Amino acid sequence: MKNTPVTIKDIARSLNISISTVSRALRGMPEIHPDTRNAVLKLAEELDYQPNQLAKNLAKSRTKTIGVIVPNLSYYYFSAMLNSIEEAALQAGYSVLVCQTNESYLREITNIQNLMRSQVEGFIISLSRDTDNYEHVERLVRKNIPLVLFDRYAESINVSKVIVDNHAAAFKATEHLIENGCRRIGFLAGPTQLVLSNQRIAGYKAALEKHDLWAGDKYVFHCDYTTESAIMQTLAMMSLPQPPDGVVIISDRMAFSAMYAMNQKGIRIPDDVAIVSFNNEPVSALFSPTLTSINQPIQEMGTEAVRLLLRELDAVDENVPKETKVMETQLMVRGSSLRK
Structure with a gap:
């Protein structure tokens, strides 16, 4: 059973301020004192607050941007995969924002946070070498943010995946x-x-x-x-x-x-x-x-990763069945x- 979502009212009650103040602070309105805004943003992050209207707002004013996170672009596999992903995304009318973790778990968390601030509509991720805790990825799943994992993944995360046998x-x-x-x-x-x-x-x-x-x-x-x-x-x-x-x-x-x-x-x-x-x-x-x-x-894997992500981005129902695409090797x- 999922936990009850945190609301603006919960944040306002915790900080002993008005709901309207919390709302304006979350929207970055200039009339809110910086200390108040920082307190609201800090608590919102700690409580894993997610605006209920985010999906609806994105549907009305979509960024048409995908976030891609890879371990290291100096690896041939990941640079070639990125070329394939970007080409497939461009053909679908999307642009791509790319981050690399340099095999760091902490940097992977930071990359996800930065791409979220850039309002990417979904993620395509290959996990870093050091990642053995998946809470930051599970958080995306709980927020119903479209996500596809490729190559390096965790079997416990219920998302679509593109892998080889x-x-x-x-x-x-x-x-x-x-x-x-x-x-x-x-x-x-x-x-x-x-x-x-x-x-x-x-x-x-x-x-x-x-x-x-x-x-x-x-x-x-x-x-x-x-x-x-x-x-x-x-x-x-x-x-x-x-x-x-x-x-x-x-x-x-x-x-x-x-x-x-x-x-x-x-x-x-x-x-x-x-x-x-x-x-x-x-x-x-x-x-x-x-x-x-x-x-x-690699070419087919990148194309397939984008297809699976677009399937979720374009879906009316958030509960899109997850699919694992297993590709053959030679x-x-x-x-x-x-x-x-």
Whole structure:
């Protein structure tokens, strides 16, 4: 059962001022003393106050703006996804305001607050690496603000999502290594709280179990999506008494760091260790050796995210059924996984 919504009357009673004063303070009227206005705004935020008329006002005077929040635009995946989202939004008559969290949970909260002040009509979000508390996202859901999550998401949040079948993709990547003669296969994963990473670990494990090669978690190492962490974890993995002869890596960016670390240690790719990763960045085909990678349909994912958001923005009924769109991936085989 939802809590009773906070009203202007509740704020006025708490501060011992008139309802009309609260109303004018919330609307930023100049005749209200700054101290009073700040007190009203502070309490309104603490009580999670949401004007009942917001949706009606936006319907009468819509901003036609979507807020997009991504972990980092220096990642190829997210910059390419943004291009797709923006193109689809523009075709629908919407503009896009973009924020990046730089993998920070606190910055993610700030981004949402800033975009709300800009009166975006809805959000498309990929959660940061550090996000393990979803109250700020759940607040959007409680306020019936249209929201679509993509790539990095939380299963507990009841919103529409656009994702790939991470389990199937990792299974495919792992089985490819097995078919190329690998028998001790490691996984360089992402942070432990990341749903996407855990789904890929499960797919990797399922493939090994199918071929009776599962050796427990000793070959699973976690990095935090930084170059330094990927290098350190790769060196730790390759220093095992029986190091892996194949490695599945959470992303191409981390794979490039892992390959650098292996080259520094004189480990030959793919002769000593074969590698498969995810995202199929354009530079993967230019690296030496070229990198085998899982391709995700980024263009289609961005278009689908916008479609799902517009479906809610244009709906008369706020209770639009939520939809999870699961996209298929493709294994792009190149030199890093083809052992002689």
